[in-house]
Amino acid sequence: MDDYDIENHPDLMDPDWRRHAEKEAWVDVRRNRRRGKWLKWLVTSAIVVVVVVGAGAGLYVWGKSTAEQSTDADVGAPASSSVVTTEAAPTELPEEGHVDLTRPFEDTPAQNWAEGIAGLTIPAAAKVGSFSAKQVGQAEDQVKQAITVAQFDPDTLDRHNPAKYVALIAPAERPDIQADPRGYMIFLADGYHLLPVSPRMTGAMTVKAGRTGELLIHTSYVVAYAFDPGDHPVDGPGDLVPFVRVDADYAVRSGSQWQASSRGLTVDKTSSYYDSVACTNDEKLTPAFSERDYSGTSVSPEPGRFDPSKPMPTLDNCHSTPG
Structure with missing residues (x-):
């Protein structure tokens, strides 16, 4: 032969x-x-x-058994996500690779992002139109607080309670949010929990004047969450680290030209994109490792997936993004 x-x-x-x-x-x-x-x-x-x-290129299976490969000093030590590597982060999620449950964002686009709301770049408060620097700073703080509650607060994420977020919004807008809060905030899927590390974030806020008594604030950001895989096998960081891209337009309105119920913070428009998530649960954020054999349609990666300075992608890994 x-x-x-x-x-x-x-x-x-x-x-x-x-x-x-x-x-x-x-x-x-x-x-x-x-x-x-x-x-x-x-x-x-x-x-x-x-x-x-x-060639020996087998898939690695990682779960809680990852701890067995750590030293005795590492086992049981509190996880910390505050260590940020100086190496350039990848622009794509690797298909497979090592997962360190104490540093789950390593080798992902979120590797060097800041923790929580600190990853959102907020411009220094300055006079905009008829609004003083103090008023602009107050409006920026309102939007910052709303994003913090929507993306990071345990009452929102784990307990699916929209009350804190709704309380920040002008009364006239509250019924719409209460009717369908999922379009405004993140709920984690039942039975799935985050690792004891802070989510990572990158993005920016911009401010401009609108109509009389109206300040318009645009935000574009991406948040990465790290789920605890428990006993689920994972092939790489993409299995447990979903990414949520959000573009949102807020308005802060004040003055007698606005009805009392419309004064304060409102959400004018929001759109979102999800990557590396399970597709069988559209209502809540679910890690990819929860559905090993999902055979959804493959889509072309778009540059805005992990970069909020790029246009919002038109497709996520499950379905079309609303316009």
Whole structure:
């Protein structure tokens, strides 16, 4: 037999082996589709699987067992996400790789982002139109507080209680938010919890004058959350770190030209994009590791996925983003 005639190798001619190889290959295809990325390679035959196995490029399975690979001093130590690497962060999520549950954002686009609301760049308060610097600063603080409650507050995330957020909004706008709070804030899926590290954030706020007595504030940001995988196997950081991109327009209104119920903070428009999430739960944020075999449609990665300075993507890894 020709040494280079690999297609006729006895192992490849075994029908049982070929069926097993094809099954394993399609599991990878489904996983890549779930993450909403173009496949980096296309499985065309069992030969590809042979090459991968021969090269030793197997998938790592990480869960709570990750702790077993740490030193005794590391086990039980409080997790800290305050350590930020100086290395450049990747612009894409790796398909698979090592996961350190004490530093879950390593090797992700959120690697060097700040913790929580500190990642939102807020301009220094300055006079805008008829609004004084003090009034602008107060309006910025209102929006900052609303985002903090919507994206980071445990009452919102874990207990699905919109009361804190609703209380920050002008009375006329509250019924709409109470009727469907999911468009304004993040609820974590029941039974899934974050690791004891702060979510990471990047983004910016801009301010301009609107109509008389109206200050318009635009925010564009991305938040990364790190879920505790528990006993679930994960292949890489994308399995437990979902990203939420938000563009939101707020208005702060004051003065007699506005009805009393419309004065204060309102949300004029908001749109969002989700990446590396489970697609079977549209109501709440669910990590990708919860659905191992989801076979949703793959979409082309867009530059705005992890960069709020870019236009909002039109597709997430599950469905279209509302306009």
